[in-house]
Amino acid sequence: MTQEHAPSLYAAQADPTLAFPRLEADERADVVIVGGGYTGLSAALHLAERGVDVVLLEAGRIGCGASGRNGGQLHSGQRRDQGWLEAKFGRERAHALWDMAQEAKALVLDLIRKHGIDAKFRPGLIEPVHKARLAGKAKADVQRLREEYRYGEIEWMEREALAAAISTDVYHGAKRDRGAGHLDPLAFAQGLARAAAKAGARLHEESAVTALAENGQPRAITGRGVVSADVVILAGDAELSGIEKRVEARVMPIKNYIVTTEPIGAGRPGGIIPGGEAVSDSRFVVHYWRPSADARLVFGGGETYTRKDPADIRGLVRRHLLATYPALAEARLDYAWGGSVGITWHRLPLVRRLRPGVYTAGGYSGQGVALAPYAGMLLAEAIAGDTGRFDRFAALPAPPFPGGKLLRPAALIAGMTWYALRDRI
Numbered sequence: 001m002t003q004e005h006a007p008s009l010y011a012a013q014a015d016p017t018l019a020f021p022r023l024e025a026d027e028r029a030d031v032v033i034v035g036g037g038y039t040g041l042s043a044a045l046h047l048a049e050r051g052v053d054v055v056l057l058e059a060g061r062i063g064c065g066a067s068g069r070n071g072g073q074l075h076s077g078q079r080r081d082q083g084w085l086e087a088k089f090g091r092e093r094a095h096a097l098w099d100m101a102q103e104a105k106a107l108v109l110d111l112i113r114k115h116g117i118d119a120k121f122r123p124g125l126i127e128p129v130h131k132a133r134l135a136g137k138a139k140a141d142v143q144r145l146r147e148e149y150r151y152g153e154i155e156w157m158e159r160e161a162l163a164a165a166i167s168t169d170v171y172h173g174a175k176r177d178r179g180a181g182h183l184d185p186l187a188f189a190q191g192l193a194r195a196a197a198k199a200g201a202r203l204h205e206e207s208a209v210t211a212l213a214e215n216g217q218p219r220a221i222t223g224r225g226v227v228s229a230d231v232v233i234l235a236g237d238a239e240l241s242g243i244e245k246r247v248e249a250r251v252m253p254i255k256n257y258i259v260t261t262e263p264i265g266a267g268r269p270g271g272i273i274p275g276g277e278a279v280s281d282s283r284f285v286v287h288y289w290r291p292s293a294d295a296r297l298v299f300g301g302g303e304t305y306t307r308k309d310p311a312d313i314r315g316l317v318r319r320h321l322l323a324t325y326p327a328l329a330e331a332r333l334d335y336a337w338g339g340s341v342g343i344t345w346h347r348l349p350l351v352r353r354l355r356p357g358v359y360t361a362g363g364y365s366g367q368g369v370a371l372a373p374y375a376g377m378l379l380a381e382a383i384a385g386d387t388g389r390f391d392r393f394a395a396l397p398a399p400p401f402p403g404g405k406l407l408r409p410a411a412l413i414a415g416m417t418w419y420a421l422r423d424r425i
């Protein structure tokens with residue numbers, strides 16, 4: 001279980017004074033939330049704003065999980081493209097899922113604005129294809145979004161324009177999405193925490209829930225105190241372990257890694273990515289990067305499928321970084337860290353009422369910067385009795401991963417290694 005912030009650029013630049021007390025005694029609330037990432041914080045904020053009495057319990061520090069250590073990329077849509085969604089669910093549901101993802105992006109920007117969060121948001125996301133044979137489908141995706149979904153913020157970039165925009169010619173064209181963007185993920189999580197506390201939610205750090213008791217009324221048990229409530233929200237995503245088998249069978253942690261260069265003028269005129277956009281490529285094991293506010297390159301790439309981190313994270317990610325930017329061979333890498341991405345079998349979020357009084361959301365499969373705050377808001381809506389949008393997400397299929405918890409890692413490693421291999425052929 002994550003306890004501390006990752007040794008990241010974000011943690012180095014975060015507000016060191018933001019702290020919440022440990023749970024030291026028994027408390028009573030309408031709703032108890034397990035997990036202080038975007039899902040839990042957004043649920044706490046939206047419930048508190050409705051006048052609901054909320055306690056949030058975080059095992060480590062607020063935002064110490066994926067929410068405070070991710071790539072900061074705010075994507076459009078679901079993790080699956082609209083063609084996949086239409087084939088699986090039909091046009092009407094696919095359109096509804098697109099509309100909800102648009103609401104999710106808008107919610108992030110609204111929260112930043114409304115609560116004055118210094119999340120350093122910058123618009124623009126470029127999605128290059130790493131194989132020429134993928135360009136046809138990517139162009140068709142752009143056309144579909146522009147014509148059928150009336151999403152005019154996306155366009156196709158030919159190779160030459162792309163090379164100028166991202167300062168490398170190794171890609172074969174790209175989708176340019178002006179309606180997406182990037183931000184400082186930990187600053188966003190901390191801002192949500194401040195807003196939730198201001199709205200009246202009681203937040204506790206270093207208060208790991210070790211068990212959930214449910215005889216009559218849910219009780220979240222920590223080492224030093226117990227919170228009794230009418231409703232519990234399990235918002236631990238990839239980190240939730242030993243609390244709820246149904247979630248663990250469906251949300252699997254995959255380790256993903258990021259490095260940050262020294263300031264190199266990235267995102268500034270004349271530097272790498274002069275327009276300041278984020279970039280996220282078409283690999284199965286995605287390479288993603290963006291300029292930070294202080295002109296570093298934040299570059300993510302490389303995964304492992306066991307809980308243990310590799311000894312040399314810098315070396316692992318540097319290999320991928322240099323494949324795109326060989327000129328950075330001498331650049332100092334000031335920060336290197338990893339985190340667990342919660343994925344589901346279909347790469348669609350797991351949003352559920354597991355049984356009366358027990359809700360969960362997670363498994364955003366690499367799309368949680370937009371989807372997790374939104375899912376947190378939908379949980380708040382559903383608990384307050386308005387289940388319309390919640391039901392749409394809750395109807396998405398989320399089968400358990402094959403192999404059960406014990407055999408799953410071996411099956412996962414085999415499957416993922418195969419797909420990772422396909423990135424190279």
Ligand SMILES: Cc1cc2nc3c(=O)[nH]c(=O)nc-3n(C[C@H](O)[C@H](O)[C@H](O)COP(=O)(O)OP(=O)(O)OC[C@H]3O[C@@H](n4cnc5c(N)ncnc54)[C@H](O)[C@@H]3O)c2cc1C
Pocket residue numbers: 001002003034035036037038039040057058059060061062063064065066067068069070071072073074075207208209210235236237238239240241243256257258288300338339340341342361362363364365366367368369370371372
């Ligand atoms: C390296 C990396 C890069 C990523 N890049 C992107 C990106 O660029 N764009 C994007 O959209 N998504 C990205 N993601 C995914 C995104 O970060 C997540 O989908 C999102 O943050 C999930 O938010 P959450 O609140 O559900 O979970 P988390 O942020 O993981 O929060 C869960 C919290 O629950 C706590 N917890 C767990 N169990 C307990 C317990 N028993 N008691 C108390 N607390 C508990 C954990 O400590 C943790 O803080 C990335 C993830 C990683 C790891």
